[in-house]
Amino acid sequence: MENITHNTENRILEAARDVFHRKGFNGARMQEIANLANINKSLLHYYFRNKELLFEKVFNDTFSQLASKMGGIFMSEMTLISKIETFVELYLIFISEHSYVMQFIINALQDRPERLRDIITNQNINPELLLEKIHKQLKNEMGIDMDPLQLYVNLLALVIFPVVAKPLLQSIFSLSDERMAVFYEERKKIVPVFIENALKGYEKDKKLG
């Protein structure tokens, strides 16, 4: 008897996602995944052959989910400023709730960069189109001729880094969990303003130059 697209398989995937996200490929144990899913270890191999393939499945699922969230906002029809504000708001919430996800992706790609090659084309996301759209909006809405990649990376950096580096920042500056929560909450306001100001300054420079 099968529940929604096979119950056992899903239980395994959920457990695997949890363990892989927290401990990475090398830190994860097949036995731990089996325990978490409340099944016999052999079932992992029955459904996914081996650790590498199970990891690959988790990685692909995770990345796709993340990518669609990332691309979606910027492919919509809003002003660039609104997109930035929405992006910061939504992303900061999402990443705080899934603080492991981003680092999981980065580490997996550090180990083997070719992991992405295959799935990016399969995805309905078009990074070049995204940059093109940002480029046009920068020009049309703000009169700025700037490399859109630089802007987009700045945006990602300001949102993602503070979450990924949380333990580092918290240790160095002796910040309590409460102080840290306030810090993130503040960023929802600060980051968009920071970027908008930077762009306005750039715009002024351009007009002067």
Added chain:
Amino acid sequence: MENITHNTENRILEAARDVFHRKGFNGARMQEIANLANINKSLLHYYFRNKELLFEKVFNDTFSQLASKMGGIFMSEMTLISKIETFVELYLIFISEHSYVMQFIINALQDRPERLRDIITNQNINPELLLEKIHKQLKNEMGIDMDPLQLYVNLLALVIFPVVAKPLLQSIFSLSDERMAVFYEERKKIVPVFIENALKGYEKDKKLG
């Protein structure tokens, strides 16, 4: 006969640093470290007891080296703007050359945040003092009353993230190594301007508000 502070011990530490930086604690193999150092595996245990202690030594050394580089600039006597420019310039070079280091630190702290507790006090770096200094300079030199932590984290984010996320960015946007090198080179100019503009805008808001 002993060279500069014991030759064998240093060879081990260099090899261990290399392997741990690239593969992390779980991915590293004692045998691989021994091979790289051209010594018998037992010597690792003779000098450092076990894997955990060897890792700890590498982590502490790496962090101290990094921290002194980080703190140094901002404790010096320059204008805030100059500090930011110097920081971006120096850090972007350093991190590009040691792209694994930052992620190594972040991952090690993700696994066990308490690693830093001990060594931060031993270091002659004072994070609170650093923030205080930035805070004063923001006020005195630019008339801005801003949380210095937010500014400092923004700076770190803009410099560190693009390097840590290199494989991610390179895959997503199909960037060649050459394009990537140009991208980083561009950032040496773009990031300081980006931050300065953002601050100027903030300054203006303050005066209006």
Added chain:
DNA sequence: AAATGGTTTAACCAAACGGTCAAATGTACT
């Protein structure tokens, strides 16, 4: 109820791993 085929389990395996140990080698001092 017997047969069929997918699912689950326990027992097991070989390789890899961190770590130990006793012997060997080198070095400095008497």
Added chain:
DNA sequence: AGTACATTTGACCGTTTGGTTAAACCATTT
């Protein structure tokens, strides 16, 4: 040369780990 001590080595050990296998279980079909 001989002793004492630190250094280095190879052989070995117990455990953990990813993976296999054969048997048991279970639902559906005939």
